[in-house]
Amino acid sequence: MAQASEPVRHTGMREHNLSLVLGAIVRHGSVTRARAAELTGLTKTTVSGLVAALTEAGFVAPADARADADGPGARGERSGRGPGRPGAPVAVSGARHAGLGLAVDADGLSAFVLDLHGTARAHEVVVRDNRTRAPDAVAAELGDLARRMLDRAGAQGLTAAGLALALPGLVDRRGGDGRTVLRFAPNLGWRNVAPDALLAAHLPPLRLPPETGNEANFAALAERWSGVGAGLGDYIHVSAEVGIGAGLIIGGELFRGTHGLAGELGHCLVEPDGALCGCGSRGCLEQYASIDAMLRAAGSDVAEPTAAALLAALTAGRPTALAAVERAGRAVGAALVSAINLLDLDAVVLGGGYVPLAPWLSGPVRDALARGPGRLRGTAPHLAVSTLGRYAPARGAAGSVVRRLLADPALVI
Amino acid sequence: MAQASEPVRHTGMREHNLSLVLGAIVRHGSVTRARAAELTGLTKTTVSGLVAALTEAGFVAPADARADADGPGARGERSGRGPGRPGAPVAVSGARHAGLGLAVDADGLSAFVLDLHGTARAHEVVVRDNRTRAPDAVAAELGDLARRMLDRAGAQGLTAAGLALALPGLVDRRGGDGRTVLRFAPNLGWRNVAPDALLAAHLPPLRLPPETGNEANFAALAERWSGVGAGLGDYIHVSAEVGIGAGLIIGGELFRGTHGLAGELGHCLVEPDGALCGCGSRGCLEQYASIDAMLRAAGSDVAEPTAAALLAALTAGRPTALAAVERAGRAVGAALVSAINLLDLDAVVLGGGYVPLAPWLSGPVRDALARGPGRLRGTAPHLAVSTLGRYAPARGAAGSVVRRLLADPALVI
DNA sequence: AATGATTAGTCCAGCACATGGACTAATCAA
DNA sequence: TTGATTAGTCCATGTGCTGGACTAATCATT
Missing domain, CATH: 1.10.10 (Arc Repressor Mutant, subunit A)
Structure with missing residues (x-):
């Protein structure tokens, strides 16, 4: 009910x-x-x-x-030609309102300002290692960044109606009152942080209440608004960093689940009695297809444990690295088939850390998608690779504000 | 958007x-x-x-x-005591409106009438093997059954505002106009049947347009309305017959997916490079945990390939049968962990063909649920077993009509 | 029993907003 | 220039919610 x-x-x-x-x-x-x-x-x-x-x-x-x-x-109706007084068309104005998107990740902060057209009006990255910093210090720096962005928007005549913050962890929205808790952000080492309080303390209050969400979710939304997701129907956006994050776009909207925890593709089982995972289970996708897992599996083929080194090894054709990514692709494909069958999805978007690996990853993923859900439905699900770069989460956050505004203009009238 | x-x-x-x-x-x-x-x-x-x-x-x-x-x-407000004129309370009336639910399965037809209280006012089963019958013949018999039910409802002063039909197969709702197609019903051997046309031809027209859906989905709804699902939050209702069907209840509503195909748990991968499945993939849950699969795996421990024989073998403690069901339980548990992580669910309900097997199946399923998603969320998901019998689909279909009525009374005002 | 306090439910004037037809405005075709 | 056609605005009308006044029914106190 x-x-x-x-x-x-x-x-x-x-x-x-x-x-x-x-x-x-x-x-x-x-x-x-x-x-x-x-x-x-x-x-x-x-x-x-x-x-x-x-x-x-x-x-x-x-x-x-x-x-x-x-x-x-x-082909809709008369388009200007013919007799009769011509109409005076109106269109969305990008001149007044904007949305501010902010993102925190392990390597720094990013911010993005979108107008109502969804076009970028300002963006900035602050590179800094956040792994060892306290939430409060990061929030203070985020506040400075936000004020800079608001100034830059103001200089263009834009007023940001609200802001949204993308965080690299599980954001739990308990209760219906919109209050959220960052349960755990593995890359930052944060636990049980209350973003609302931080935002209230360090960020200028705007017209709309601030919104907090998972970065994978916002990245998925960004893809829908201004990336390869635009033409697709329902899809899942999968990205990998230390863990694996996924954002579900269903009916054009982000599907968050009742507690805001939906999309945990990383803990789909892909190998019964496989490697023990931090979540307590065995054989989770994360153990095979996270960047870390691929680096481990690539062994001595990669010089140092970074995504860049893995990419270099692949380009050089190192066999262990190739095998590791091939295997990761099969695992991702298997998990995606489950997700597609469960959620009735039309497409898959590979994003985040998977983008540079896509040339090697897409093949096995595509194979799984072609075999898996094809028979039951008409066609195999579509596979796309994200074209938005590291701004995807902040851009999605900004887009989320714009979307709220367009969905309910009365909020600021 | x-x-x-x-x-x-x-x-x-x-x-x-x-x-x-x-x-x-x-x-x-x-x-x-x-x-x-x-x-x-x-x-x-x-x-x-x-x-x-x-x-x-x-x-x-x-x-x-x-x-x-x-x-x-x-503890809400004043409850009658105290000074002041006492209010004249009103409550939902079960006396006038009703919903009619119909279900077709391989073994016969069933029908259920619910009033607005959600209490059963009439029900009937017609036992007959539908495996070899044409859709049109079945629909004609269904029409007779429906008319009997409407008469019985009328005798109690009830008017059915609409009817819903539960079918044992993939019901695809293409387009937004509500027209549906039964893509494939394995137990009946039906393909690409248009239920709307059948209903229009053989069933009396009611106030609301008829609704068609998958029987697992309706069973899941029935569980929510008048079964063990009532107290749970979001849950997945899994049932097994020849295949495996699942209904997703999210936010109190049935989650159908854009094409109405959501909930295909049966084709989650549980065993990489496992048995080839009819869907084209390998290692699908259906190959391990459908009734047929368990019967196959139980081998000579079961006298004949029926659910009853399997139950007898389990009760008798036959080791191969026990192992088959144990394995099925583990497979179901693994698929459920994926589903719970993806969809942010709180609970699981075992229904349909799993109900009699629950004493043997619950253990391994519960183990998987306890290990899997527990760490990321507060508590392990709850596991319940359906208490509604074979009327669950028809009851859910009837409930769906009642729900529509309560959600929008203006439909009949 | 009478009175006051308190709450439930109804009546009525007022108001916000959508409607639909009439009217003015602007264009094309003859 | 005139008529046809379509766009946009004006105004009277109607529907349905609001808020305060009023009546109804009960408890508590005298």
């Missing part, structure tokens, strides 16, 4: 229709009021009022370009 | 608030108008109006029992 939801008053009706109209504008790029009325089912009068409110609030602006995202020839 | 949703007019506002008030009544059992106003955030005036409409439509009725489902002592 659904949780008790909000009552709908007249204002709620307006909020809903506001987001309905804005959604139509977002999806179709540039629409006239008349077309928006058709698309939403509201009357022209109502749409006019809503568009006026959205314009006032800086969400949309007049657009004279005939650039309808429906494509050239706009 | 969310699909274009409906515009909200004044009627939409009312529909929403109608379901909001009904939801509060459903969750709290028996509430006064004043308490419903508190619970929903609407004013007393509005609630009165909505309650009047719900009463008129037969969804709720006056209830003088002080039986608030909040429990004795109702």
Whole structure:
């Protein structure tokens, strides 16, 4: 049974229709009021009022370009030609609102500012080893970074309505009140940190409450908003660093699970009675396909335990390294087949630490995907490799703010 | 991005608030108008109006029992004692509306009628081997059964607002228009059957459009509504017949996946390079833990290839049979650990063909659950065994109709 | 028994917002 | 220039929620 939801008053009706109209504008790029009325089912009068409110609030602006995202020839309705008064199209405005995305990882901090078009307006990386630092110190530096980004956004006329923070660990959202706890971040050595308190202490308050999430999840979202995930249906975004993280995009949204712990692909079983894993089980994917595991398996083929060295060994054609990655690919493929069957997914995106390894990894993964779920469904799931670089988590975080804004413009009206 | 949703007019506002008030009544059992106003955030005036409409439509009725489902002592608000005019509580009425659930399986047909309380008002099984029959013939017999059930419901003053049909196969809902296709039902030997057309041809039209779904999914829902699933959070309901079916309950709702194919636990990989499966892959769970697989593995310990014979062999302590089931349990446990990690589940329910085997199966499954995801989360997932019998799919189908009705009473107002 | 305190439920004026038809505006075709 | 056609705005109307006033029913106190 659904949780008790909000009552709908007249204002709620307006909020809903506001987001309905804005959604139509977002999806179709540039629409006239008349077309928006058709698309939403509201009357022209109502749409006019809503568009006026959205314009006032800086969400949309007049657009004279005939650039309808429906494509050239706009088979939708009349596209400007023919008799009759031509409409005055409006489009999403990238001039006023923005979202700020922040990310903490073992090697530093990153930040990204997106406008409502989803185009990057500012970004910055602060390289520094966070492995030994206390959360509070990192948060203070993050606060400085955030203020710089807000200044840079302000200089372009942009106001960040909110921020989101990507953390490299299990972010548990207990209760429905939105409060989160970073249970454990292996790379940082943090346990049971309350990000909300840190953010409140060190970061400037914005219009929307800050949001905290797992970096893999945000990276998956970034892929959907501005990467290879854009055209795919439901997919899983898998990335590897020390562990293995996965973000699930289902129905266009991030699937987090009730406690926010969904997507733990790293502990899918791929080898019964296999290597003992830190989680207490045996034969977890993480024991075969994390960067660390591949480095171990590659043995003396890699000069030093870094991803760069592994890549060099592969390029040089070292057999043990090749075998290790081949095996990792088979393991990832096996786990993905389970995930696809369980969740009814259409595609897979390899991201993070898997991107440079993709030339060697894709083959075995693709084989598994072709064999596994193919027979039951029409076609084999699609396999894509991320094109977003190290900004993916911060970009996804920023996108998450933008998405919230577009989904509910009334939040800042 | 969310699909274009409906515009909200004044009627939409009312529909929403109608379901909001009904939801509060459903969750709290028996509430006064004043308490419903508190619970929903609407004013007393509005609630009165909505309650009047719900009463008129037969969804709720006056209830003088002080039986608030909040429990004795109702720590919520004042519970009748104290000064002031006592409220006139209303509760969900089981007297007018009902849902009809139908199920087809290899051994026959079953039907179930539930009222809005979720209590059974009529049920019937028609035993007959459907393995060799054409869909049309089965549908005709199903129509007869449905009409008998509607008559029996009518004799009790009940009107079925809709029906749902549980089928033992992959039900694909392609497109957003709700049209479904039964891709493949291994036990019946049916392929690419359009249930909507069959239902339209052989079953009386009801107020709501008929719904078709997978029997494992409906069984999982039944468990949530009136079985061991009631108290659990998110869970997976696993059942085995010829294959293995699973229903996912997430956030109190059935998780179907975009194409309606979610929950294919049977093709999780549990043994790399294991037995070749009909799906094209190797080492699928189905090859180890379906009833057929256990029968094969039990070899000569079972007299004939039936579930009953397997049960007898287990009871007699036959070692090969015991080993087969033990192994199946380990395999199921391994697949479940993957599912729990991926989907952030709290519990597991064993149902269908696993129920009689539970005494032998639970042990190894529980072991896997205790080892696997425990470390990352607080506690080990809970393991429960279904108590609903062979009516589970039909009961879940009926419950699905009731749920739709309670979620949106405006559908029949 | 009478009175006051307290809470439940209804009545009614007011208001917010969507609707639909009428009206003005801007373009193309003849 | 005129008519046809479509876009956008104006205004009267209607629906449904709100909030305060009012009536109803009970307990506690005198």
